[in-house]
Amino acid sequence: MNEILVPFLVSDAVASTPLLLAAIGELIVEKTGVLNLGVEGMMLAGAIAAFATAHRTGMPFLGVAAGLGAGVALSLLFGVVSLTFRANQTATGLALTIFGRGFSALAGAGFVGIPAPALPKLHVPGLSDIPVLGPVLFGHDALVYLALAMLAAVAWAIRATHLGLVLRAVGDSHDAAHALGYRVVAIRYAAVAFGGAMAPWRDWPGPICRSPTHRSGRRT
Amino acid sequence: MFKIEPRGHESKVWRYASPLLALALTGVTAGLIFALMGRPPLLTVYTFLIAPLLQQDGFEALPVKAVPLIMMGTRLSLAYRANIWNIGADGQFIMGAICGGGVALAFPEAPAWLLFPAMAAAGAIGGGACGGLAAWLRIGFNANEILTSLMIAYISQYLLIYLVTGPWRDPMGFGFPQTALFSDNALAPRLIADTNVHLGIVLAPLLALATWFVLEKSLLGFQFRVLGQAPRAARFAGFGENRLIWIAMLISGGTAGLAGLLEATGTLGQLTTTLSPGYGFTAIIVAFLGRLNPLGAVPAGLLLALSFLGGDAAQINLGLSNAITGIFQGILLFNLLGCDLLLLNRIRWAARAAS
Numbered sequence: 001m002n003e004i005l006v007p008f009l010v011s012d013a014v015a016s017t018p019l020l021l022a023a024i025g026e027l028i029v030e031k032t033g034v035l036n037l038g039v040e041g042m043m044l045a046g047a048i049a050a051f052a053t054a055h056r057t058g059m060p061f062l063g064v065a066a067g068l069g070a071g072v073a074l075s076l077l078f079g080v081v082s083l084t085f086r087a088n089q090t091a092t093g094l095a096l097t098i099f100g101r102g103f104s105a106l107a108g109a110g111f112v113g114i115p116a117p118a119l120p121k122l123h124v125p126g127l128s129d130i131p132v133l134g135p136v137l138f139g140h141d142a143l144v145y146l147a148l149a150m151l152a153a154v155a156w157a158i159r160a161t162h163l164g165l166v167l168r169a170v171g172d173s174h175d176a177a178h179a180l181g182y183r184v185v186a187i188r189y190a191a192v193a194f195g196g197a198m199a200p201w202r203d204w205p206g207p208i209c210r211s212p213t214h215r216s217g218r219r220t
Numbered sequence: 221m222f223k224i225e226p227r228g229h230e231s232k233v234w235r236y237a238s239p240l241l242a243l244a245l246t247g248v249t250a251g252l253i254f255a256l257m258g259r260p261p262l263l264t265v266y267t268f269l270i271a272p273l274l275q276q277d278g279f280e281a282l283p284v285k286a287v288p289l290i291m292m293g294t295r296l297s298l299a300y301r302a303n304i305w306n307i308g309a310d311g312q313f314i315m316g317a318i319c320g321g322g323v324a325l326a327f328p329e330a331p332a333w334l335l336f337p338a339m340a341a342a343g344a345i346g347g348g349a350c351g352g353l354a355a356w357l358r359i360g361f362n363a364n365e366i367l368t369s370l371m372i373a374y375i376s377q378y379l380l381i382y383l384v385t386g387p388w389r390d391p392m393g394f395g396f397p398q399t400a401l402f403s404d405n406a407l408a409p410r411l412i413a414d415t416n417v418h419l420g421i422v423l424a425p426l427l428a429l430a431t432w433f434v435l436e437k438s439l440l441g442f443q444f445r446v447l448g449q450a451p452r453a454a455r456f457a458g459f460g461e462n463r464l465i466w467i468a469m470l471i472s473g474g475t476a477g478l479a480g481l482l483e484a485t486g487t488l489g490q491l492t493t494t495l496s497p498g499y500g501f502t503a504i505i506v507a508f509l510g511r512l513n514p515l516g517a518v519p520a521g522l523l524l525a526l527s528f529l530g531g532d533a534a535q536i537n538l539g540l541s542n543a544i545t546g547i548f549q550g551i552l553l554f555n556l557l558g559c560d561l562l563l564l565n566r567i568r569w570a571a572r573a574a575s
Contacts, residue, residue: 035366037307041550077554084224087557090305090366091508095553098501102546 017147018043018201024147024154025198031158032191033171037093038078039199041100046071046200048104067200074100075196079189143201150198167191223568224561234562239509241562242555243523249551250544259538267537268530268544275533280415282525284487287420288313288479288499290521293506294428294514295475298435299468301512302444303451305366306469308354309476310500311373312347314380316477317484319346321491324406325388325399332405339406340481347477348470350376355469359462365469373500381493388491399491408486418486420479424521427475431514444468476500497528498546505553524549 022039029036049070054063074096082092158164166187169177174184250268251261273282292309299306306312320343327335354369381397390400408418435441443459454461483499484491502524509523510516531545561567 037366037370081554081558085558085561087560088508090307091504091553092557094307094501094504095550095557097550098498098505098546098553099550101498102543102548102550105543106541106547 017144020147020151021143021201022199024150025195028154028158028167028198029191029195031167031171032188033174034082034188034192035089035093036075036078036082036096036192036195037090038074038096038100039093039195041097041103042071042074042196042199043100043201044104045074045100046196048108050200052107068197071196071198071200072193073196075192075199076189078196079192083185083188083192147201224565225568226565230563231566234559235511238559238562239511239520239556242509242552242559245555245559246548246552249555250548253547259540264534264538264540268534268548269526271537272526272529272533280417281529282522283421284416284418285528286521286525287418287424287486288483289503289506289524290424290517291420291427291479291482292472292476292500292503293510293517293521294424294431295472296503296507297510297512297514297517298431298441298444299472300507301435301448302464302468303448304465304468306351306354306369306472307366307504308350308369308371308373308376308500309472309503310496310498311369311376312350312473312476313480313483313496313500314373314376315350316343316347316474316480317491317495318376318380318383318480319343319477320481321399321402321484322388324402324485328403328406330405335403335405336407336409336485339485340478343477343481344474345477347480348474351469351471351473351476352466354473355466358465358469365465369469377496380491380495384491384493390490397493401490402485406485407489408482416487418482420482420486423482425518428514428518435514440467476503502528502549505549505556508553508556527552 022043026036026039046067050063050067052063053066054060057063078092078096081087081095082089158167166177166182169180170182170184170187177187178184247265247269251265254264255261273279275281292313296306296309320339323339323342324335327338330338350372351369354365354372357363357368358365384399385397388399390396390398392400408420411417411419411421433441435444443454443464446457447454447459447461447464451461479499480496484495488495503521506517506520506524509520510518527545527548530548531542534540534544535542
């Protein structure tokens with residue numbers, strides 16, 4: 001029983017982390033009344049940027065920075081077209097997804113099958129050695145815990161802070177938020193950029209371009 | 221600094237000039253990307269966009285490739301004009317191929333006059349059911365059809381992979397993920413013998429014409445347009461919103477299903493996991509590039525079909541990944557949406573001090 005369950009729970013925690021992070025980002029975006037269907041494009045393009053940089057330089061953290069940069073850059077592109085130029089959000093997001101898929105496939109063609117340099121694993125002496133619970137709850141890389149911490153922080157921020165209230169106001173009634181003196185477009189830009197920063201953690205760390213399976217982290 | 225200023229009306233000139241400007245910008249952007257990759261930009265753009273037409277079978281391959289794009293794009297235009305966002309045409313396309321292909325695999329010996337129409341009906345029903353499911357979720361549960369139709373597209377894609385690698389895999393196929401070849405009776409009727417020029421080449425423009433007629437000249441089309449431009453007015457006029465959502469999702473889904481069946485029986489002759497290289501998503505670009513006018517989907521579909529052929533050509537002749545098709549399509553849609561700003565607005569250069 002444990003031979004099956006433990007690896008399943010361990011790999012599930014790892015596999016769900018990129019989706020969880022992207023979903024948290026998109027949640028903030030949608031709270032401000034914007035639908036960015038380009039999450040997948042940002043995930044893929046950011047992941048390949050991170051991977052390529054980490055592989056070339058041999059420094060995982062530089063890769064993380066590159067992935068973040070790519071995600072934010074693409075999300076700002078989405079912002080310019082859909083917020084400043086007021087184009088249809090659905091179609092703009094879709095353009096981002098199509099572009100990101102093409103970009104990652106093109107840029108990633110040379111990296112197929114190469115394992116990624118890994119982020120350091122968190123090893124808590126004692127705790128990680130507990131049977132069943134040890135490998136499931138402890139001993140993942142730092143990103144897994146970061147994601148869970150982000151989830152708690154974002155949930156709290158939306159419910160209980162002034163910032164969360166402003167975000168929700170912009171989404172629920174942008175006219176009211178505008179009348180109160182909040183800069184609706186600027187706040188939406190910030191949310192979209194946050195969504196971009198949260199997206200590119202797909203398949204990272206891990207081998208990229210394993211197969212063209214597409215998973216999406218869209219949640220309302 | 222420049223200032224964006226509302227025109228107060230829609231510019232007639234930019235309605236048609238904006239796609240051309242977007243196309244020009246896309247060419248420039250694509251050239252820049254090729255240059256950054258260390259490729260000669262002009263030669264690459266030429267190989268990508270022009271060389272496929274000059275090939276021996278270019279004028280045959282292009283319209284065949286465009287058939288599914290035109291069929292889906294023209295019906296999506298109709299739905300989008302009513303503000304009904306069917307994003308899942310790709311899944312409806314696949315589901316149509318699955319249902320129609322299933323009939324073909326189950327009754328390979330049936331006579332052609334019976335088999336192909338039955339497959340076409342099954343394909344349309346399969347695609348329509350996917351669209352209808354999204355309509356039902358929207359009406360019954362107030363679920364956003366953008367998200368549901370997209371999720372259903374993923375379900376269709378994985379169902380196809382399951383069937384083709386599992387129960388429907390060709391036992392004689394050396395383990396390749398594909399079904400047995402369809403029998404001759406199950407293939408889409410050919411207009412020219414021994415080519416891929418099938419029924420769809422005639423069907424697609426006729427469908428575009430019929431959809432245009434319904435949208436622009438019929439009461440139903442008027443209701444769609446009012447629902448899209450002024451939903452409150454549509455409610456006051458008593459145009460049943462739910463009924464219009466049902467119609468739009470069912471016919472756009474059904475057409476996508478039929479397009480999927482035609483692709484499977486017209487060009488492939490079997491079901492494979494790579495049945496759709498994202499045709500359903502490209503069809504959304506077709507709809508926008510065609511100005512959400514059902515007739516505009518015809519030239520737009522031909523252009524985007526060229527991007528698929530160009531991707532293949534670039535792969536064969538230049539050793540580039542055919543993923544540049546996706547890059548081209550993404551950039552084109554971005555530019556198009558951006559240029560549409562000029563429809564309702566004009567850009568004025570203003571001195572900083574003046575503001």
